[in-house]
Amino acid sequence: MKIQNTSLYQEMQSMASQAGRIEPQVKQPMDATAATSSAQFGDILKGALNNVADLQRDAKAKVTAVEMGDRSVSLAEAMIAKNKSSVAFEATVQVRNKLVEAYKDIMSMPV
Structure with a gap:
């Protein structure tokens, strides 16, 4: 059984939009995403790290609120x-x- 990644991803997006959690995204052409420069990669990485930091800050605030007895935040x-x-x-x-693994592989390649 062979599963196509793009069709699986599109199916998951449609299911999520039906559930009302996200709006369906417009599919970008492959040429636009294939021409990614290092500056764009850096921006994407920075955004992802900021997202993780925001999730951690939010979790810490909610845990602290529960520990302090704030009834507006549930344990769940x-x-x-x-x-x-x-x-x-x-x-x-x-x-x-x-x-890091990819960097090590590149550095060990003979010139």
Whole structure:
């Protein structure tokens, strides 16, 4: 059984939009995404790291609110925020590991 990545991704997006969580995104042509420069990669990486930092700050604030007895934040919200930040951080660590591995492979190539 062979699964096409693009069709699976499109199906997941349509299911998420039906659930009302996100709006469907307009598909960009492949030529526009293929011409990615290092400046754009840096911006994307910086944005992703800022997103992880924001998730961690939000989780910390919610956990602190629950610990202080704030009734506007439920325990479930705090646990979900904490798990989201944990998953985002683990994904960031895995991306970093892959980048370091790729760098080491490139540096060990003979010239």
